[in-house]
Amino acid sequence: MGKIVIISGPSGSGKTTVCKILKQQAHVEESISVTTRSPRNNEKDGESYHFVSKEKFMEMIKNGEFAEYAEYCGYNYGTPLKPLQEATKKDIFYLLEIDVQGALQIKEKFPEAILIFLLPPNNVTLSQRLINRNTDKAQDLVNRLKMAEKELEYKDKYDYCVVNDDLDATVNAIRNILYIA
């Protein structure tokens, strides 16, 4: 049956980049999270995220529409429950690109979920990648880098840690994990 694969890691560690490549493969699908943050330049509603207002997000919590939800750098993020339940009935890998708080909530509800933590090669490279990405306001960028240190403390709770230095090597490492998991 479907396997839930959670990819976490500090902002800029490469989660989106890696998931985008992984989901090109057959039998790999990705959850679309709901968020109250604004879309980045290249992001379309319903593709990268479902972008909603704070009020709508709170209503969705009240209606039990999330498998997990968390606040990250001042914005809300949640994983829709229904598609996740559907995915577990299909013979696929279902990727969740979520933060450490959300990951642990899912692991509690779905203990068979595979938790992968993506690490940057080092702090300088992480900052450089976020600066080069050029998608965040200066304050958001500072907040994301501050959060990185805290998030790294959770890495030992994960089943696997992968250092995202060379992108191809990272993707191959994750493919290998999924075949053996």
Ligand SMILES: Nc1ncnc2c1ncn2[C@@H]1O[C@H](COP(=O)(O)OP(=O)(O)OP(=O)(O)O)[C@@H](O)[C@H]1O
């Ligand atoms: N292995 C790599 N080598 C060089 N650059 C990379 C690598 N992986 C990702 N990047 C680049 O680093 C930047 C951050 O990657 P990405 O947006 O995937 O991170 P993220 O973890 O999803 O961040 P966020 O949590 O903020 O969404 C992007 O510009 C991406 O192209």
